[in-house]
Amino acid sequence: KGEYLFREGDCSSGFYIVNRGAIRLHKLSSGGSQQVLKTFKERESFAESTVVSLSCYPANACADCTTVLARVDKLGIQRLAHSRDAIRQCLSGAIVRHLTELVSHLEGRAFLNPESRVAKWILEEGGGVFVENPRSFEIISPKQSVADELDMASETFSRKLRSLREKGLINVSNKRIDIVNPVGLREIASEER
Amino acid sequence: KGEYLFREGDCSSGFYIVNRGAIRLHKLSSGGSQQVLKTFKERESFAESTVVSLSCYPANACADCTTVLARVDKLGIQRLAHSRDAIRQCLSGAIVRHLTELVSHLEGRAFLNPESRVAKWILEEGGGVFVENPRSFEIISPKQSVADELDMASETFSRKLRSLREKGLINVSNKRIDIVNPVGLREIASEER
DNA sequence: CGTGAGATTGATATATCTCAACAGAAGTGG
DNA sequence: CCACTTCTGTTGAGATATATCAATCTCACG
Secondary structure (H helix, E strand, O other): OOOEEEOOOOEOOEEEEEEEOOEEEEEEOOOOOEEEEEEEOOOOEEOOHHHHOOOEOOOEEEEOOOOEEEEEEHHHHHHHHHHOHHHHHHHHHHHHHHHHHHHHHHHHHHHEOHHHHHHHHHHHHOOOOOOOOOOOEEOOOOHHHHHHHOOOOHHHHHHHHHHHHHOOOEEEEOOEEEEOOHHHHHHHHOOEO | OOOEEEOOOOEOOEEEEEEEOOEEEEEEOOOOOEEEEEEEOOOOEEOOHHHHOOOEOOOEEEEOOOOEEEEEEHHHHHHHHHHOHHHHHHHHHHHHHHHHHHHHHHHHHHHEOHHHHHHHHHHHHOOOOOOOOOOOEEOOOOHHHHHHHOOOOHHHHHHHHHHHHHOOOEEEEOOEEEEOOHHHHHHHHOOEO
16 A cells, blocks of 8 residues: 555556556656546556557556556567457557546546536446446545545545535445435436536 | 537547648537547647547547648558558557647646646647747637637636736737747746646 | 544635626628 | 628626635544
8 A cells, every 4th residue: 555566757567457456547746746547446457558659657556555466567468469469459449448538537527526526436436327226335545545536635525425425315434435325426426517 | 610520429430630720629518518638730640549449439529720631541541550560550659649648638737727738838839848949820729729728718818828928928919929938938837736 | 542644624715717798800791 | 892790809807616724533553
């Protein structure tokens, strides 16, 4: 927890797959504030682009909690990609997916107000926005990190969580969030700025 | 000008290269507000990802002014990419570049205040931030579009332009911007939020 | 049980968005 | 070539949401 897997500018030694835990990919300004690009959870992979065309990592990767990873060696996968068409396709696909997700992130920031972003995030963490009955879950990252991921101050995150609780949409007890009213939550999540 | 090249969800018929003019790539919310991903100018290409792995355009492309384009046919380039390694490399490279630029865009929004973003934009339009003596230039897009690209209200853009003029850093006459003091401009551009 | 980091709550400031009015440019048509 | 309309840009005034700062509070851990 808190350990850096790599930092912006480090020479790439491959890409990674999260086995357990969460890795927060982010940029840092000289003043010390951070911009979270995405937090990768179980079964997600990242940094494929450093295998295909960049040689340095273009951002920082930091563990939000105890995390287990697999590293896919750069030279090894490059050799494989050279002969196997399917491997190349997978890599390209992953990169395009990252591009798409980044656009979604930007969209969320632009179109949704903070409360909607929190609601959307809760639904996603609870098993996807489209699942009929999203289950409850534990926040594995510090709330600070979640707030950063959702582009708001941690105080704002706290307040929005309270607001949703007071509307009877969720229950909060420390790190555990129970989804009480998925429908209402979905409504809030689709409200525009 | 104002014409849509494609809209979000349209089936891809290839990618594009801007020959003259400017294409604004953007997302629209149901409420009608837009988030500009990037404005592509002369010699820039976009939508390569729809050739590699997506089949639909994931955003809207609209001409900001009279624009001349080349379309690279999807099937044709796919056939070429299949046999030529270099073509694949170029496509991957372009996509990764778009990814990197999108991250820069996000970074700018997060770390820089509106005035810094305007200053940075002026330097870039005037021939790149690192050029010794950036030249003056004409704004080819409506100022509204530029403001959207820089994530601010058009009124704010107008005011920041005035602020920079009053500080003696630039001259503004209608669509023409003269860079008077590049050094001072660079200073403003690197101020953090 | 004490300690300290993380989380909550409260109070406040302020920068930007919004709305509204105006001005100027550019295009249209007689 | 000049009135007329329309669109774009500029200016002003004001509201408001969220960041910020500061003060507890809580929980996990030693």
